Amino acid sequence: MTLIQVINPNTSLAMTETIGAAARAVAAPGTEIIAVSPSQGVPSIEGHFDEAIAAIGVLEQVRRGKAQGVSGHVIACFGDPGLLAARELASGPVIGIAEAAMHAATLVATRFSIVTTLPRTLIIARHLLQQYGFTHHCAALHAIDLPVLALEDGSGLAQEKVRQQCLQAKQQDGSGAIVLGCGGMATLARELTHELGMPVIDGVSAAVKMVEALVALGLGTSKHGDLDWPIAKPLSGAFQHLN
Numbered sequence: 001m002t003l004i005q006v007i008n009p010n011t012s013l014a015m016t017e018t019i020g021a022a023a024r025a026v027a028a029p030g031t032e033i034i035a036v037s038p039s040q041g042v043p044s045i046e047g048h049f050d051e052a053i054a055a056i057g058v059l060e061q062v063r064r065g066k067a068q069g070v071s072g073h074v075i076a077c078f079g080d081p082g083l084l085a086a087r088e089l090a091s092g093p094v095i096g097i098a099e100a101a102m103h104a105a106t107l108v109a110t111r112f113s114i115v116t117t118l119p120r121t122l123i124i125a126r127h128l129l130q131q132y133g134f135t136h137h138c139a140a141l142h143a144i145d146l147p148v149l150a151l152e153d154g155s156g157l158a159q160e161k162v163r164q165q166c167l168q169a170k171q172q173d174g175s176g177a178i179v180l181g182c183g184g185m186a187t188l189a190r191e192l193t194h195e196l197g198m199p200v201i202d203g204v205s206a207a208v209k210m211v212e213a214l215v216a217l218g219l220g221t222s223k224h225g226d227l228d229w230p231i232a233k234p235l236s237g238a239f240q241h242l243n
């Protein structure tokens with residue numbers, strides 16, 4: 001049995017449900033998905049301040065997942081908050097949905113577009129493209145200019161704006177694939193792929209399959225070098241639970 005902890009780093013449980021559903025839709029028969037959110041933190045992640053807060057919650061959940069004996073972890077926020085810190089804590093693989101979606105896109109297209117929520121978070125995606133070495137693979141980045149939680153308001157407006165933005169990207173960007181830039185968009189990928197006739201990639205699904213593949217290969221996070229366990233020291237105050 002492969003047990004994969006899928007962490008929604010924001011505290012909006014409706015989005016955790018959406019993310020969990022996308023993960024379960026692609027999980028292999030022998031894989032169980034545990035979808036979680038931090039016990040405290042930020043309801044949506046829409047900038048650097050939110051990411052810093054969310055990263056602590058990610059670490060809290062990775063620590064909890066380790067104690068539960070999970071095989072690997074997915075960080076289901078397009079900023080991949082706390083990814084390297086989580087890898088220091090984890091023994092199994094830790095995959096962020098942005099890196100997963102970007103890697104998948106480069107395997108099926110020479111260039112991809114990104115469609116995310118607020119314009120101010122585009123810089124976060126740009127930083128990740130640089131960090132992961134994909135800057136030259138990304139043809140364009142777009143934002144629907146709606147807040148993250150608009151994806152959970154039940155109106156369908158955000159979903160329609162994602163669809164329109166994907167159509168526009170297909171017509172204008174010259175890219176062969178589109179990456180959905182939010183965990184809350186996870187359940188839109190299959191329908192958009194069908195409608196657009198091109199790969200529209202959700203990082204939650206991609207990350208789940210990558211964790212499964214790494215586990216099947218017997219590959220966990222390297223503890224040789226800079227992702228070794230954190231240096232033990234007495235954490236105080238609000239961080240004591242991370243000791």
Ligand SMILES: O=C(O)C[C@H]1NC(=O)NC1=O
Nearest residue numbers: 044045077078117182183
């Ligand atoms: O950066 C974004 O727009 C999306 C990002 N924020 C969030 O709360 N979950 C996410 O995937």
